[in-house]
Amino acid sequence: MLATNELTFQYDEGSIALKNIDIDLKKGSIIGIIGVNGSGKSTLFMNLIGVLRPTKGTVLYHNEPIKYDKKSLRELRKKVSIVFQDPDKQIFYSKVYEDAAFALRNLGFDEDEVKKRVNQSLESVGALEFSNKPVHFLSHGQKKRVAIAGVLALQSEVILFDEPTAGLDPKSVRAIEEIIKAISLEKAKVVISSHDMDLIYQLCDYIYVLDKGCIICEGSAEQIFTKDNIITKAGLTEPWLVKVHKNMGFPLFKSEEELYDYYNELKRH
Numbered sequence: 001m002l003a004t005n006e007l008t009f010q011y012d013e014g015s016i017a018l019k020n021i022d023i024d025l026k027k028g029s030i031i032g033i034i035g036v037n038g039s040g041k042s043t044l045f046m047n048l049i050g051v052l053r054p055t056k057g058t059v060l061y062h063n064e065p066i067k068y069d070k071k072s073l074r075e076l077r078k079k080v081s082i083v084f085q086d087p088d089k090q091i092f093y094s095k096v097y098e099d100a101a102f103a104l105r106n107l108g109f110d111e112d113e114v115k116k117r118v119n120q121s122l123e124s125v126g127a128l129e130f131s132n133k134p135v136h137f138l139s140h141g142q143k144k145r146v147a148i149a150g151v152l153a154l155q156s157e158v159i160l161f162d163e164p165t166a167g168l169d170p171k172s173v174r175a176i177e178e179i180i181k182a183i184s185l186e187k188a189k190v191v192i193s194s195h196d197m198d199l200i201y202q203l204c205d206y207i208y209v210l211d212k213g214c215i216i217c218e219g220s221a222e223q224i225f226t227k228d229n230i231i232t233k234a235g236l237t238e239p240w241l242v243k244v245h246k247n248m249g250f251p252l253f254k255s256e257e258e259l260y261d262y263y264n265e266l267k268r269h
């Protein structure tokens, strides 16, 4: 599995973007990386897929430091893929199908397999209905789905989602949540970076808190969000279910349905 060992990264002219980062993806099945703008989330993801190379420290894949020659990176990207924050960075082709097929063709899969996987993944993200449209006519949310479909078709071991719900309407946010849950059930490891605390709280089972390039805390969602000061220190807000717990004396629920069931049960007595 993917891990880092004292990873430090400095952009050429900038200050240090990541300092001594130790993360290990075997700690959870859906991992959250949370932090405010500029805390280093995207930089960390770029290091994890080998696009950026640590200034100090290492990225480990199955306990071996990753290598940066072309062939090794190509192998790594079959196993570890990323859905970028901005879908325009991910989409290269003007047709939806062609775009979702791009990475598979690039990796040398035969056309039958490409067709099978691409149709399956376009369907699973609800993108079949606009698969004949030119990409430049699609909305941001539709492009995001196409980008996800292209990544799903790779069937990799680890999928990194950088801000998967940024700029999406509530219905699309829920759709992305469902897609992520389904991916995780199919045994791929998912890592999500976000400052949407409700999303992270409900989806993730292990969380790292990034603050100015450092990990200031890690643990289960319950541990992270009930610890005083950590979330405010990192400049973030508490998920609404945590606020209900802290301010109304209710137990800490993981989903709104659990809260409603509890409340309805209370009313009955």
Ligand SMILES: Nc1ncnc2c1ncn2[C@@H]1O[C@H](COP(=O)(O)OP(=O)(O)OP(=O)(O)O)[C@@H](O)[C@H]1O
Pocket (backbone or CB within 6 Å): 011, 012, 013, 014, 017, 035, 036, 037, 038, 039, 040, 041, 042, 043, 044, 085
């Ligand atoms: N190409 C670059 N060159 C120099 N500095 C950069 C570059 N990209 C990012 N940085 C700096 O590195 C730090 C971390 O940025 P990064 O994009 O990783 O943060 P982030 O947590 O993903 O933020 P956001 O929530 O806005 O996406 C910031 O201080 C940023 O200014």
Ligand SMILES: [Mg+2]
Pocket (backbone or CB within 6 Å): 041, 042, 043, 085, 162
């Ligand atoms: Mg970012």
